[in-house]
Amino acid sequence: MEKQRGFKRLISAFKNSNRALTWLLKNEAAFKQEAWLLLISIPVSFIISSSIAEQLLLISSVVFVMFAEVINTAIEAVVDRVGLEHHELSGLAKDLGSLAVLISLLLCLLAWCYVIVQNF
Template identity: 40%
Template sequence: MKNESTGLTRIAKAAGFSLKGLSAAWKHEAAFRQEVIGVLPFIILTFFLDVTSIERILLVGVLGLVIIVELLNSAVECAIDRIGHEFHVLSGRAKDIGSAAVLLTIILAVFTWVSVFWPRWF
């Protein structure tokens, strides 16, 4: 019997699951929607700014990282909520740590943008 989960079939299925995950995050996660709406204008802006290719990659990449970390944080929160909604110190700690990861990524994004443009502004 041929394994149907190899090669292009597996890649197509994985892509489908990824799109399903993005759709679920957009539908169910307000923070994800807010961050996408918040970073999208800045991503578009980078294509109109007088920056080097490397700077553009950094500027867009760090904003993409914010979205990626938010997706991971949302996944952790979903898994914890699946276990139960009653308070447990470890569940709270896991959610807080995920939130901290998002915050640090946002700080990194701000730092990167300021670092790229600081010499041009002052």
Template identity: 40%
Template sequence: MTAPYNINQNPHKGNRGLTRAWHAAKNSWCGIVYAFEEESAFRQELVLLILLTPVALFLPVSPIEKCVLIVSLIMVLVVELLNSSVEAAIDRISFDHHDLSKRAKDFGSAAVMLALFVAVLLWLTICAPLVIHWQ
């Protein structure tokens, strides 16, 4: 037995299987392109990922540590995308100053700052022993 039709169901969510996955992938790519075109912080963090990924790959550390270093940079981009989505939703509602809008944007900004802090902490923790041994 199937569930009764829901009149509040999103009409854009009708795709199933590979069609749904294909549309999701296209939408995801569009999100990355928009972020690259519109968000300077995203571009800066992407440059960090592009520059530091080869560094992580060539460091004399374990494969899991290499993975942790790269994933920490990817997570900064993920949090930046979420922050940008909050900002876009708030701006769609209104450009007027409102305390709740400011709070939502500040929360997103704080999340990005914490993600950057985690990435820096991981890079320092994994790389510091290498620097100490070079001396």
């Protein structure tokens, strides 16, 4: 099978990404919560920030949490695909993915706290 090139490859990549986003919104509670958080954070960022740079920091910090959740879910899917039996490395992979989400949440919290402290 010949690899797609140019615009067809971009369309195909967009369709694949859209399929993944749809799956996440239907099947991953944490991702759904983070999507709601993003929708809420956008208007709130206009209220609590004093600059476009602060708004970008606030919104991108939430998007970063969503990015970490996507990677974590991908790790979990691969581990589960390999086998559902308990294995130390499988558990470690899942724990590391979870840690990535926790780190992103802490960075998000720090960004929001910084902007709130600076402006209030």
